[in-house]
Each structure stands twice: as structure tokens, then as C-alpha cells.
Amino acid sequence: MxxxxxxxxxxxxxxxxxxxxxxxxxxxxHYIDILKGDQxxxxxxxxxxxxxxxxxxxxxxxxxDSTIICEYLEDISSHHPLRPADPxxxxxxxxxxxxxxxxxxxxxxxxTFLCSHRHTVWRLGEKGMKKFLDSTPAL
Ligand SMILES: N[C@@H](CCC(=O)N[C@@H](CS)C(=O)NCC(=O)O)C(=O)O
Numbered sequence: 001m002x003x004x005x006x007x008x009x010x011x012x013x014x015x016x017x018x019x020x021x022x023x024x025x026x027x028x029x030h031y032i033d034i035l036k037g038d039q040x041x042x043x044x045x046x047x048x049x050x051x052x053x054x055x056x057x058x059x060x061x062x063x064x065d066s067t068i069i070c071e072y073l074e075d076i077s078s079h080h081p082l083r084p085a086d087p088x089x090x091x092x093x094x095x096x097x098x099x100x101x102x103x104x105x106x107x108x109x110x111x112t113f114l115c116s117h118r119h120t121v122w123r124l125g126e127k128g129m130k131k132f133l134d135s136t137p138a139l
Contacts, residue, residue: 002027005047005055007034009116011108012066013054015100019070023077035120040135051135067097 002020004027006013020027032038032053039051048055048064056063056072063069074083084090113121124132 001059003030003057004028005030005032005044005053005057007032007053009112010034010053011105011112012052015066016054016056016069016073019073019082022082023073023080025073025077035117037132037135067101070097 002025004013004016004020006017006029008031032044034053038044039048039053044055045051047057047062050064052064054064054066054069056069058072058076063072070082074081083093121129121132
């Protein structure tokens with residue numbers, strides 16, 4: 001059984017949802033509202049100590065970090081392979097996933113919080129906004 005802790009606006013969670021969709025996997029979702037601070041719930045932080053989404057629980061085993069989760073799903077399911085068989089082609093895929101983790105995702109933070117969620121963050125007021133921004137995890 002696959003349980004995914006995720007949020008709608010999380011690009012990292014979207015990666016995992018897309019991977020599971022491509023592979024026709026059934027999963028149960030647990031919505032973690034990262035704008036309300038659900039990620040800091042001590043119970044959730046037992047699964048994901050970095051207080052971020054996504055987190056996958058597969059038959060009781062906890063796996064964090066979207067790229068690692070996608071690699072795991074690829075390893076356990078041969079249905080609709082997402083990784084090429086050729087070693088050189090696989091290496092080229094790694095360049096892409098590395099770039100997403102190291103460059104694209106940090107850049108997305110600005111788009112997510114300054115554009116998409118700016119009204120929600122603004123409503124927190126000056127103190128609340130500072131608390132919210134201070135709580136944003138380092139990569
Ligand atoms: N390396 C992690 C990064 C996860 C991450 O930063 N998730 C963001 C959403 S895309 C999050 O949960 N942020 C919570 C917060 O900003 O408090 C992954 O790839 O899963």
C-alpha cells in the first residue's frame with residue numbers, strides 16, 4: 001500500500017504524483033497543508049524530520065525526498081519504465097534530476113511563495129509572515 005503525504009502546490013509532491021500516475025499505481029493521499037503549517041505537526045515530523053512534503057510510506061517503510069521516491073518507485077515497478085535501459089541514457093537522466101533538485105526547485109520557491117501564495121502569506125501579518133518565512137526549511 002502506498003500512502004503519499006503531499007500538498008497541491010508542492011512541485012516536489014507533483015513529481016511523485018506524476019510518477020505514480022505514469023506507472024498506474026494506486027495510492028492513498030494525506031493532505032499536508034504547508035501554508036497552514038501541517039508539516040510541523042510532531043507526528044508528521046516523525047516521518048519527515050525536515051518538515052517538508054512529499055513523504056511516501058510504502059508498506060510501513062518511510063521514504064523522503066521526491067527524486068529518491070521516484071527512483072524507488074521505478075526500482076520496484078517495471079510497469080511503464082521511466083528510466084532508459086541504456087547506461088549512457090540513464091546518466092543523462094541523472095543530469096536532469098540533479099538540475100531539478102539543485103537549481104529548478106530552489107528557483108520555484110520564489111514563484112510559489114512570492115507569486116502563487118502571496119495573498120495567503122500576506123494575510124499572516126508582519127509577525128506571522130516573519131515566523132512563516134523563518135520556518136521555511138533550508139535545502
Ligand atoms: N528535497 C525535498 C524538498 C521538499 C520541499 O522542499 N518541499 C516543499 C514544497 S515543494 C515543502 O514542503 N515546503 C514546506 C515549507 O516551506 O515549510 C524533496 O525533493 O522532496
